[in-house]
Amino acid sequence: xxxxxxxxxxxxxxxxxxxxxxxxxxxxxxxxxxxxxxxxxxxxxxxxxxxxxxxxxxxxxxxxxxxxxxxxxxxxxxxxxxxxxxxxxxxxxxxxxxxxxxxxxxxxxxxxxxxxxxxxxxxxxxxxxxxxxxxxxxxxx
Numbered sequence: 001x002x003x004x005x006x007x008x009x010x011x012x013x014x015x016x017x018x019x020x021x022x023x024x025x026x027x028x029x030x031x032x033x034x035x036x037x038x039x040x041x042x043x044x045x046x047x048x049x050x051x052x053x054x055x056x057x058x059x060x061x062x063x064x065x066x067x068x069x070x071x072x073x074x075x076x077x078x079x080x081x082x083x084x085x086x087x088x089x090x091x092x093x094x095x096x097x098x099x100x101x102x103x104x105x106x107x108x109x110x111x112x113x114x115x116x117x118x119x120x121x122x123x124x125x126x127x128x129x130x131x132x133x134x135x136x137x138x139x140x141x
Contacts, residue, residue, distance in 0.1 A: 026052045026123055028059075030108070032132040032139035033090075035100040042100040046091045050083040052127060054119050057082050060112040065098065066105035074098055077112050105138040 027049075034045040044065075050056055059080040067073045078093050114124030125141070132139035 024051070025127065027127040027129055028052055028056075028124055029129045029131075030139075032106055032130070032134060032137065035103055035134060035137065037100050038094050040094050041096040041098040042094070042103065044078075044093050044095060044106070046080075046093075047088055048080055048083060048091055049088040050085055052116070052119065052123060053085065054116045055082065055085050056080075056114065056116045056119070056124075058113045058115040059083055059124065061108050062110040062112050064107040064109045065095065065103050066107065067102045068104045070104070073102060075109065079113070103137060106132070107139075108141045 029047075029049040029051065031047040032044070033047050034043075036043045036045065044063075048059075059082075060077060061080065062075065062077050064072050065074045065076070074095060076093075076095060078091075080089075080091055083089060108128065108130065111121070111124045111128075114121040128141055130140045
């Protein structure tokens with residue numbers, strides 16, 4: 001009986017290989033945080049968190065901004081510059097002659113730059129995750 005209980009306890013305490021913690025996948029998280037009217041048009045604010053496993057020495061994205069009717073209002077390239085590993089940064093860009101109230105969707109159209117020591121540039125797109133804090137404004141890839 002003691003042997004059976006010992007075997008049962010050992011079986012319950014053993015962690016199957018599929019349940020073990022594994023390292024999280026490399027990611028680059030972008031949050032569309034705010035659209036604020038500015039003197040020249042619309043200020044677009046992002047939060048960016050680099051969890052790619054290395055510093056980004058330069059990162060840039062081609063962004064499409066869509067109007068309420070679904071048409072493209074603007075296609076711009078935004079330089080997020082360097083992003084340290086594990087750090088969250090606030091980035092703001094003024095998009096001239098664009099009314100914030102017209103923006104219904106923000107799309108990451110392409111990765112223009114993804115540079116860092118030992119970094120495969122494809123990981124910036126593959127590891128990209130997006131979220132919008134703005135009601136009524138979609139944000140994604």
